[in-house]
Amino acid sequence: MAGRLVQPLASKTMKKRLILVITALLFPTSMTMAADTPAEVVRKFCELDFQGARLTSDGYETIQPLIAYPAEPGWDIAIGIKGYEIKSEKIQGNKAEVIVEYDIDQSWPPDLNVCNPEVIEIVRSKDIWKIEKYIDYPRVSAEVLCTKFHKCK
Secondary structure, eight states, X not given: OXXXXXXXXXXXXXXXXXXXXXXXXXXXXXXXHTTOOHHHHHHHHHHHHHTTGGGSHHHHHHHGGGBSSSOOOOOOOEEEEEEEEEEEEEEETTEEEEEEEEEEEEEESTTOOOOSSEEEEEEEETTEEEEOSOOSSOEEEHHHXXXXXXXXX
């Protein structure tokens, strides 16, 4: 036993797989966002916004991979929507515009002047599309506003 070499704990293949898994865990946004189109980035953002992601700091973390700006103001205004539709996507080089139309149900305050449809500006950096500027006011499911935040019609 004294002259035997110690076997490595992991084979070369297992080490390679482990490195790939660690890389995927450490850099998920660059791996998952690189192939997205501007319209797909906006669709993901709108879905998270619809679920209330921009209304709390916990939810805000979920949209960070989709945005190029550092932070948004703390919102005390929200727009209740029944849904949204991506209307068009226009790409010019490393810039794009995606137009989204919202089915607005309510807003707080009620007399809020809202752009609809909304033109969302997208920028590509290092092959990743991200929303360039924040969109005024979270657009949240009217149901989520009522059940989670007690803002009901």
